[in-house]
Amino acid sequence: MKIIIAGAGEVGFHLAKLLSYESQEITLIDTNKESLSYADTHLDIKVIRGDATSIAILKEARIETSDLLIGVTSSETINITVCVLGKQLGSKKTIARISNTEFIQHKDEVGFTKFGIDELISPEALAAAEIELALKQSSFSDTYEFENGALNMAGLTLSKTALFVGKSVKEAAHIFPEIHFVPIAIQRQGTQYTIIPRGDTVFKKGDNVVFITSEGGGEELCKLTGKVNAEIKNVMILGGSQIGYKAARDLSDKGFNVKLLEENKERAFEIADALPNVLVIKSDGRNVDLLDEENISEMDAVIAVAANSETNIMSCLVAKSKGVKKSIALVENMDYFELSHSIGIDTLINKKLLAANSIFRYIRKGEVVAMTKLSNMNAELLEFEVKAKSQICNKIIKYIDFPRSAIIGGVIRDGVGLIALGDFKIQEGDRVVVCSLLKSIKGVEKLFL
Template sequence: MKIIIAGAGEVGYHLAKLLSYESHEITLIDENKERLIYSDTRLDIKTIQDNATSVSCLKNADIRNADLLIAVTSSETTNIAICVIAKQLGAKKTIARISDPELISNKEEIDFAALGIDELISTEELAAHEIQGLIDNTAFQDSHEFENGALIMLGMKIAKTAPIEGKTVKEAADMFGEINFMPVAIKHKDSQETIIPRGDSVFNREDILYFITTPEGVEQIQKISGIFNEEIKDVMILGGSGIGYITAVDLAENDFNVKLIERDKSKAIGLAEKLPDTLVIYGDGRDVDLLTEENVDEMDAFIAVTGRSETNIMACLVAKSKGVKRTIALVENIDFFKLSKNIGIDTLINKKILAANSIFRYIRKGEVLEMTMLNNVEAEILEFNVHEDSKITRSIIRDLSFPRDAIIGGVVRNKKGLIPLGGFQIQKDDKVVVCCLPTVVPKVEKFFN
């Protein structure tokens, strides 16, 4: 595919980096010379220093032959303008990154496709949805639902007391009569290598481990991990920006008791009017005395989503020191994100990575329905739609010659999640969730083309 990315910030760079594993023709446009130099010296792509809203710039990038234009600058109005212009100049598909979730919630009233925008990606909405999932699964450090929860991805670190510690995958499976989960990725302590597990793979203490499971399998995973969900009822949110606001709305609608702290007085007043079921507090969340006065020690979860990564991290560390069960911090710096398992916070989220992962599924071949990257693990989870003539339907799983660095973690058939073993036959219209290393994604896609 010929893909043009407008915006060489962290989202644009992350997308270009992901695509560097594959044979796409990538052009990255930005006005910032330093950003382009950084990308150009690390990736095998073409760069153009110019304003992507310029017609001459887009023509120079050969927009007429572009399969996809992705606008991910820091300005949503700029991204919308770029997509509109690009579509008029011949781009086959356009995607705009936006910050205002209201645009997405009104998609049915506004025909964005008629304007030239095929897809809108809201970073705030993606982050808020991620937070909701983490609150719902407190026993795990990472979670993601497929097909409205028919299958669930769960990530954890193996504790010292975990019953699974020291056992092989087969031995762990033998603990149950019926298997409702599949381990799909392991990263051993002090190792940079990600392993796609097989029956003889061993679970070691402090391994980072990912599963695909049905809802029934969550309890089984909790049993072998020795970690169980703790009840979350009282939640404190630091920061009333888009993510904080959406998260407060979502949690209040699900009967959580929510407190929100906002340091801007006028914004706090506005939030109090918009959030009748949330206690909005005007104050600086960096003030330990304020957190203490507002009974942070009585909170079940603390979510820090201000615009400063350092503030979010420090506030979560304070909350953790006060005994809060679950801490979640928004970080803008991807370098911080990579340290999430080492700084004492339960989960770090990065909205730029969430946006890049969401956008990335539109680039994949083979009818990819959804795609997500795993935190601190070099692997991808892909959800495919199966057609009648897909290669994946030709025989049972064990006879497919599926790539060694990939594993079929789950199948959704007639809206029900299934955990497939070697003798399982995949059928037309199944939704198949695969975990694989980035290097074998093209091979996996061929099974679903």
């Protein structure tokens, strides 16, 4: 695919980096010389210095032959303008990053597609939604919902008390025949390798395992692994950023007791006026004594979403030392992901990854409805819609020539999530959730074309 990215900031650079690994033809546009120079020397892409809203610059990028134009500058006005111009100049599909979530809520009413914008994404709104899901499934480190929870992804680390440690996947299936979950990816403790489990794969203590669960599967998984899906009611948010504000607003609307700490006096008053049901305190979330004064030990969850990743990590470590059940940290530095998991932070949120996941489904072939990359794993989780012409349609799973480094985790049929094993027959209209190592994605895509 020929893809043009407007904006070489954190999200734009990360997208360009991921896409360049897949041998996509990428052109990155930005006015910042340093950002472009870094991208040019570190990535196999074309860079153009200039204003992405300039028709001449877009033509230089050969907009008329582009398959996808992505506007991810820091200005939503520029992103919208770029997409409108790009569509008129011949780009097949356009995606604009925005910060005003009202645009997403009313996109059908406003009719953005009429202007030439095919999709709107808000990394901040995606992060707030991720936080809410993490609180709902508090016992798991990684979570993702398909079709409003018809199927769920649940990631956790196996302790020695987990009932299936030492048993193979096949043995565990015989012992627990009524189970509503299936393992789809395993990362062994102390390694960087991702394993797609088969029947003879043995669960080991310390394994980071990702499961797909249908209705009731989360509760079963908790019982078998010794995890407790604790009820979260009292939440402390450290940082009044856009993500902090959106999370506080959404959680308070859902009935959570929310306390938000913001160091900047003006911003604290602004949030307090906008969110009357949230207790807003002008305070520095890094100050341990102040956190004690605000009864951090009585909180069920602490969400650290300040601008600094290190601050968020340290705040969550303080929270865990005070007995807080669930800690969630916003981490912008990708290198911190593995480190943070190993030292005990429950859930990590990364805006770049969330934005990339949201955009990547437009790049994958076949009818991809949703997708997410697995944290710290070299794998993707994709939801495909089965068409009548798809190779996989009307086939029994065990007879499908499926890549060895990919696995079907579940199927959503008529809105109901099902764990699909070998004798399951795929039908037209099914939504199939597949976990695949990156090297096998092209092979998986062919089955759904």
